[in-house]
Amino acid sequence: MKEVIRKNQWGVCALLIIFSWVAGVAAADSPPEHCLRKDHHTFNLYMENDTIAGDDDQYTNGLKLTWSRFGLSELPGDAWLHKWLYPVVRPLGFDRMDGSEKALTFSVGQNIYTPDDIRQTDLVKADRPYAGITYIELGFHKRVDNHMHTLGLCGGIVGPDSYAEEMQSAFHEVINSSDPQGWDNQLENEPVLNLIYDYKKKLFATGLQSGLGNDIIFNTGGVIGNAMTFYNIGLLYRWGWNIPADCGNFPIQPASCFNAEVEEKMCLNPQGRYGVHLFFSANGRAVLRDIFLDGNTFRDSHSVDKKPFVGTFMGGIGFVGGPIKTVLAYVYQTKSFDGQKDPQVFGSLSFSYRY
Numbered sequence: 001m002k003e004v005i006r007k008n009q010w011g012v013c014a015l016l017i018i019f020s021w022v023a024g025v026a027a028a029d030s031p032p033e034h035c036l037r038k039d040h041h042t043f044n045l046y047m048e049n050d051t052i053a054g055d056d057d058q059y060t061n062g063l064k065l066t067w068s069r070f071g072l073s074e075l076p077g078d079a080w081l082h083k084w085l086y087p088v089v090r091p092l093g094f095d096r097m098d099g100s101e102k103a104l105t106f107s108v109g110q111n112i113y114t115p116d117d118i119r120q121t122d123l124v125k126a127d128r129p130y131a132g133i134t135y136i137e138l139g140f141h142k143r144v145d146n147h148m149h150t151l152g153l154c155g156g157i158v159g160p161d162s163y164a165e166e167m168q169s170a171f172h173e174v175i176n177s178s179d180p181q182g183w184d185n186q187l188e189n190e191p192v193l194n195l196i197y198d199y200k201k202k203l204f205a206t207g208l209q210s211g212l213g214n215d216i217i218f219n220t221g222g223v224i225g226n227a228m229t230f231y232n233i234g235l236l237y238r239w240g241w242n243i244p245a246d247c248g249n250f251p252i253q254p255a256s257c258f259n260a261e262v263e264e265k266m267c268l269n270p271q272g273r274y275g276v277h278l279f280f281s282a283n284g285r286a287v288l289r290d291i292f293l294d295g296n297t298f299r300d301s302h303s304v305d306k307k308p309f310v311g312t313f314m315g316g317i318g319f320v321g322g323p324i325k326t327v328l329a330y331v332y333q334t335k336s337f338d339g340q341k342d343p344q345v346f347g348s349l350s351f352s353y354r355y
Contacts, residue, residue: 040071042354046109048251048331050346058128058344059333061112061168070103070141079104082138089151094140105139105152112164113292116341118180126339129302130186131292132164133157133227137196146205148247150221152196158227158291159189187301192291194225200247207243209275214239217248219283226297229289234312240277244320249327249350250281251314274322279329280315293337305338316348323354 115127135156198221207213295303316329
């Protein structure tokens, strides 16, 4: 059954890649002047699942939908949801008229976590808790050609009201797989709130959007909140043909949702909109809190002893066809808690459409 699922998933991936190239070739390029005078938007669908790697446990599924608005010279007055945070972000320079490009993002997502043995109805004390989170995330982004600052606020719910159990059960029914039996032991309901900061800088770049090239992107940042508190640092390397002038792709995490190209390069170099590239990234995370391992903050719940440092390695291939970008990747993560049998592996698919 898992083999059939994997084949179907990779078939869908292949169709998305073909569609991105056909749509890209068919899309007509707007004149540069018209392109630079308007706001731009992207829709991004980001999926992660361990079934692609042959597993069905630990971090078992992630889904994130993001709408972005970019190419802004200042924070817009009609962003009805984001504007409530303008008094906070403006003193931090996110509305400064310094020639930088601004962007806003709105994301909704869900992550699901289970122990190795999903057939057990009793609490598996030596393994991680059943847990799920459903969340929304507001992001503010400020960038120039080679670096980008991101500030975000993420709020959601952990526990039964995240509907992670229902989502996983419905998916397993569709694929005719065993229904997880241990969700009665999941974490209790808890509202969560996280403050996010992320910084990315292009350390080296050559040949972007102009044939064969490569680049190196440095990223660092952190999260503070009752769901997650950590600091991360990492590097991304890309090599290929007409690499997009963006900040690359990373696994689903805070501030990972915005990856549109810099407006000026996108508008003034339309021939660079079709390409393919390989990439590899390595990230390290120092973890102070992880509710999915530490358990609930304000009430008793199952927990395990987390490891203070976790490494994540990601490799894959990206395809760009006009307004469409498709990225396939394989992710390897070191053990995150004491007693974890194997490192975490999963596959990811990112599909972006610019309009």
